[in-house]
Amino acid sequence: MINLIIDVSRYLMILLIALYTYLNFRYFSFQDDKRKNSICRRQNILMFLIHLLAYGIIWLETEDERMLVFYGAQVLFFFAYLFLYRLFYRNRSKLLVNNMCMLLSIGFIMLTRLSFDKAVKQFTIVVVAAAITCIIPFIIDRVWQLSKIPWVYGIGGVILLGIVCVAGTTSYGAQLSIGVAGFSFQPSEFVKISYVFFIATMFYRSVSNRTILLVSGVSALHVLILVLSKDLGSALIFFITYVFMLFIATGKWRYLIGGTVGGILASTFAFQLFSHVKTRVAAWLNPWSDIAGKGYQISQSLFAIGTGGWFGMGLYRGMPRKIPVVEKDFIFSAISEEMGGIFALCVLLICLGCFLQFMMIAGNMQAVFYKLIAFGLGMIYAIQVFLTVGGVTKFIPSTGVTLPLVSYGGSSVLSTFIIFGIIQGLYILKRNEEEEDQYES
Amino acid sequence: MKANANPKANHQILILTYGIVLLFIGLVVYYGYFLQVKSDSVINNSYNARLDSFADRVVRGEIRSSNGQVLARTDVDGEGHETRVYPFDSMFAHAVGYSVNGKTGLEAQSNFYLLTSHVNIIEQVINELSSRKNQGDNVVTTLDVDLQKKAYEALGKRNGAVVVMEPDTGKILAMVSKPDYNPNTILSDWNSLVAEENTSGQLLNRATQGLYPPGSTFKIVTALEYIRENPESYKDYVFDCDGIYENGDYSIKCYHETAHGHQNFTQAFANSCNGAFSNLGLMLDLSGLRNTSEQLLFNTDLSLPFPSNRSSYIMAPGADTWQILQTAIGQGQTQITPLHNAMITAAIANGGTLMKPYLIDHVENAGGDIIKKFVPQAYGNIMTAEESAKITELMQAVVTEGTGSALRTDAYTVAGKTGSAEFDKNKETHAWFVGYAPADHPKIAVSVIVEEGGSGGKTAAPIARSLFDLYFSR
Numbered sequence A: 001m002i003n004l005i006i007d008v009s010r011y012l013m014i015l016l017i018a019l020y021t022y023l024n025f026r027y028f029s030f031q032d033d034k035r036k037n038s039i040c041r042r043q044n045i046l047m048f049l050i051h052l053l054a055y056g057i058i059w060l061e062t063e064d065e066r067m068l069v070f071y072g073a074q075v076l077f078f079f080a081y082l083f084l085y086r087l088f089y090r091n092r093s094k095l096l097v098n099n100m101c102m103l104l105s106i107g108f109i110m111l112t113r114l115s116f117d118k119a120v121k122q123f124t125i126v127v128v129a130a131a132i133t134c135i136i137p138f139i140i141d142r143v144w145q146l147s148k149i150p151w152v153y154g155i156g157g158v159i160l161l162g163i164v165c166v167a168g169t170t171s172y173g174a175q176l177s178i179g180v181a182g183f184s185f186q187p188s189e190f191v192k193i194s195y196v197f198f199i200a201t202m203f204y205r206s207v208s209n210r211t212i213l214l215v216s217g218v219s220a221l222h223v224l225i226l227v228l229s230k231d232l233g234s235a236l237i238f239f240i241t242y243v244f245m246l247f248i249a250t251g252k253w254r255y256l257i258g259g260t261v262g263g264i265l266a267s268t269f270a271f272q273l274f275s276h277v278k279t280r281v282a283a284w285l286n287p288w289s290d291i292a293g294k295g296y297q298i299s300q301s302l303f304a305i306g307t308g309g310w311f312g313m314g315l316y317r318g319m320p321r322k323i324p325v326v327e328k329d330f331i332f333s334a335i336s337e338e339m340g341g342i343f344a345l346c347v348l349l350i351c352l353g354c355f356l357q358f359m360m361i362a363g364n365m366q367a368v369f370y371k372l373i374a375f376g377l378g379m380i381y382a383i384q385v386f387l388t389v390g391g392v393t394k395f396i397p398s399t400g401v402t403l404p405l406v407s408y409g410g411s412s413v414l415s416t417f418i419i420f421g422i423i424q425g426l427y428i429l430k431r432n433e434e435e436e437d438q439y440e441s
Numbered sequence B: 001m002k003a004n005a006n007p008k009a010n011h012q013i014l015i016l017t018y019g020i021v022l023l024f025i026g027l028v029v030y031y032g033y034f035l036q037v038k039s040d041s042v043i044n045n046s047y048n049a050r051l052d053s054f055a056d057r058v059v060r061g062e063i064r065s066s067n068g069q070v071l072a073r074t075d076v077d078g079e080g081h082e083t084r085v086y087p088f089d090s091m092f093a094h095a096v097g098y099s100v101n102g103k104t105g106l107e108a109q110s111n112f113y114l115l116t117s118h119v120n121i122i123e124q125v126i127n128e129l130s131s132r133k134n135q136g137d138n139v140v141t142t143l144d145v146d147l148q149k150k151a152y153e154a155l156g157k158r159n160g161a162v163v164v165m166e167p168d169t170g171k172i173l174a175m176v177s178k179p180d181y182n183p184n185t186i187l188s189d190w191n192s193l194v195a196e197e198n199t200s201g202q203l204l205n206r207a208t209q210g211l212y213p214p215g216s217t218f219k220i221v222t223a224l225e226y227i228r229e230n231p232e233s234y235k236d237y238v239f240d241c242d243g244i245y246e247n248g249d250y251s252i253k254c255y256h257e258t259a260h261g262h263q264n265f266t267q268a269f270a271n272s273c274n275g276a277f278s279n280l281g282l283m284l285d286l287s288g289l290r291n292t293s294e295q296l297l298f299n300t301d302l303s304l305p306f307p308s309n310r311s312s313y314i315m316a317p318g319a320d321t322w323q324i325l326q327t328a329i330g331q332g333q334t335q336i337t338p339l340h341n342a343m344i345t346a347a348i349a350n351g352g353t354l355m356k357p358y359l360i361d362h363v364e365n366a367g368g369d370i371i372k373k374f375v376p377q378a379y380g381n382i383m384t385a386e387e388s389a390k391i392t393e394l395m396q397a398v399v400t401e402g403t404g405s406a407l408r409t410d411a412y413t414v415a416g417k418t419g420s421a422e423f424d425k426n427k428e429t430h431a432w433f434v435g436y437a438p439a440d441h442p443k444i445a446v447s448v449i450v451e452e453g454g455s456g457g458k459t460a461a462p463i464a465r466s467l468f469d470l471y472f473s474r
Helices: A002-029 A033-062 A065-088 A094-114 A116-133 A136-142 A144-148 A150-167 A188-205 A209-228 A232-250 A253-273 A275-285 A296-308 A331-339 A341-364 A368-392 A410-440 B009-043 B050-054 B089-096 B105-109 B121-129 B145-155 B186-194 B215-229 B265-270 B274-283 B286-295 B321-328 B338-349 B385-401 B456-473
Strands: A169-171 A174-180 A183-185 B070-076 B082-085 B138-141 B160-165 B172-178 B238-241 B244-247 B250-253 B261-264 B353-355 B360-364 B370-373 B378-381 B415-421 B430-437 B444-450
Touching: A002 A033, A002 A094, A002 A331, A002 A341, A002 B121, A033 A065, A033 A094, A065 A094, A065 A116, A094 A116, A094 A331, A094 A341, A094 A410, A116 A410, A136 A144, A136 A410, A144 A188, A150 A174, A150 A188, A150 A209, A183 A410, A188 A209, A188 A232, A188 A368, A188 A410, A209 A232, A232 A253, A232 A368, A232 B009, A253 A275, A275 A296, A296 A331, A296 A341, A296 A368, A296 B009, A296 B050, A331 A341, A331 A368, A341 A368, A341 A410, A341 B009, A368 A410, A368 B009, B070 B089, B070 B105, B089 B105, B089 B145, B089 B172, B145 B160, B145 B172, B145 B456, B160 B338, B160 B456, B215 B265, B215 B274, B215 B286, B215 B321, B215 B338, B215 B385, B215 B415, B215 B430, B215 B456, B238 B265, B238 B274, B244 B274, B250 B274, B250 B321, B261 B265, B265 B274, B265 B385, B274 B321, B338 B353, B338 B385, B338 B430, B338 B444, B385 B415, B385 B430, B415 B456, B430 B456, B444 B456
Parallel strands: none
Antiparallel strands: A169 A174, A174 A183, B070 B082, B138 B360, B160 B172, B160 B444, B238 B261, B244 B250, B353 B378, B360 B370, B415 B430, B430 B444
């Protein structure tokens, strides 16, 4: 009987998230706020239903009362977050808040299934991050000084990355994190943001050849330090983001083309130089030739995704923990294995929806500074999603980056909260301006 | 606030957004393709521990012959104990394989299907409520019980292998390997089967993994290369055979030192004259011969859905005379699997187009609805239609006037090639026969090897004859 309930819930969850995802895109086709608001309300209901069904299954499978308490805490958190955002920011982007909550809840569900302790830890970090970043839109709206301190961003970023490169702890062949007061802290997650701010502030001032040269130098330094730390996923994200931002700031195609060619050359060079890049590319080209060794992670991931199929094995019915670092870089495979390929694709599309919202905000911003910030952060987000999902599905070689808001990891969660907070701030800023204009005219 | 340095910014943001959206669409399409098409072959891997857990909820399905006879089934007793039963005992041992202490054959290849249940939703609910397992899907193979039985009996107590294929589809109709084992008792026999002093290798599927010197069946390759180098004049080749061909210090004997006398190209092929083909080998472009061999899939992973060994062709340009003399007649270091020899033969029969050999015709649920259908797939052209016609002419002569006399009949026409492959000076040769029938409109191709069977014409050809007789009598 329990199996039956679990099976039905599994299909129901797929249906619900498909509906949610549909609304996510339907949203863009409406102009008037009333209909947009009604879509967002329906999304909230769907999210809570999925969350409820998933924890129902988790409870039936584990028969562990702690799950119920944990579930209650999460529901409380989501209600509080949605409510407080509504209270503080009348003009918020509801879609963005909804998507954050949806992705977070999927992350909680999957992490609870993988490791209750990690899920609780993640939840704690999320609550703290949510509380802290709640004020970001407020700051963005009022503190114009943020555009006046490029060198704080630039030099700060280089120093932080430099510390990791020299003193960082090594995991999977790369220096990623430093230990601070018992916490493992991954600076590159935050430098992503300061980096975008640096580029935006500089290009906002001028796009003279001198500035371009200077910014290119500092950006190259960021990328170079990341390459030396062997954090090639981040290096790639930083590099592409810079090229794109340069292109948007100047409007000159030659920068985009030159940057792309340079990127390809640099990748070839990195392939020759670093053994762990070669390993990853070899594992990508043919993971089956060395399943027990180099191809282990990716082949386990493909086993997970393939065995799960379109509809998934059901929570606790798969073996996602066979995949090394499943709760971080490979969380997407775990979702696909147990919740199903359709569910996982919906997660991907929700991420794409966030990106589109970012780009719409970038397009709506008049000030170059804000436009570049929204654009740069959006690109960072999109590239990261693409790298992680493409990597675990063997679409591209695995680069070892996390799926924002879903993967386990404090730094990743906090930095994503900051990014979404900033974008939210820009959106609110714009809406407030529009309202004032209306009022005046 | 400053003026925008780039008035086209929004337009360009749109372009890059489209670019990213396109990347995501590519990812989604790839993902769908992987789940829908690729995943079956990916997950059916012995390293995928997930499949074993399927057995907790599904009763392993049946493996059936092409006409629905059960080759393997799982019986469940009143207490829920499951036993895998193989009604034909050892007859399908290697083709169907076993499912204890690891899995082999179709038990391994179709593991995922057997452990996946597509019984209808109502039955699933009923099973669920009465806490019964669902019945796994059944795998219907291309195997033909009558042909398999005939091949199994014809091989008798001798070691060797038989592969029967449909040239125009690639369907494997029969696959026998001896010595064998009884899958019903494999658990109790296991220790003796894998014992160190046991050198007979019952567990090895010789049809797909046994590597043998091709002997005179390789003359097909040598002849093809000679035809390629002399497309107009190859029939002008003549040779006088006195039973032993001498070249410097080397001598090549014909089988039992039979003197074939004056031989033209077709006669030399039909009578399998070693002297004529050794001598002809010396005239060949060695890199050409190597290319032709590799085009015929020597030194190539066959990349089939079941394990198979690579046939090897070693000789390279610059080889010494002895190696050339040997290689041209299929001796020396060249090695081939019976399956690969069947594939080459089937391709000749099919106008040069090789069809991928396959064993699973379709998968159906317990109610008989088709879940997945496998269709014939071309491997590619390994020779031109013109070349295959020329080889067919030679192979027909083998039967009408040469070593393949065992297949002379009015009932149907046969194209074939015998082989008596020497592997140990002090032992009898391995007996080979490859061929197909009817020669002008091939329906069935066979590859037969009898270890230490002596003459291919005397030992292997009659086995092929019995298979053809059965096939065309229906």
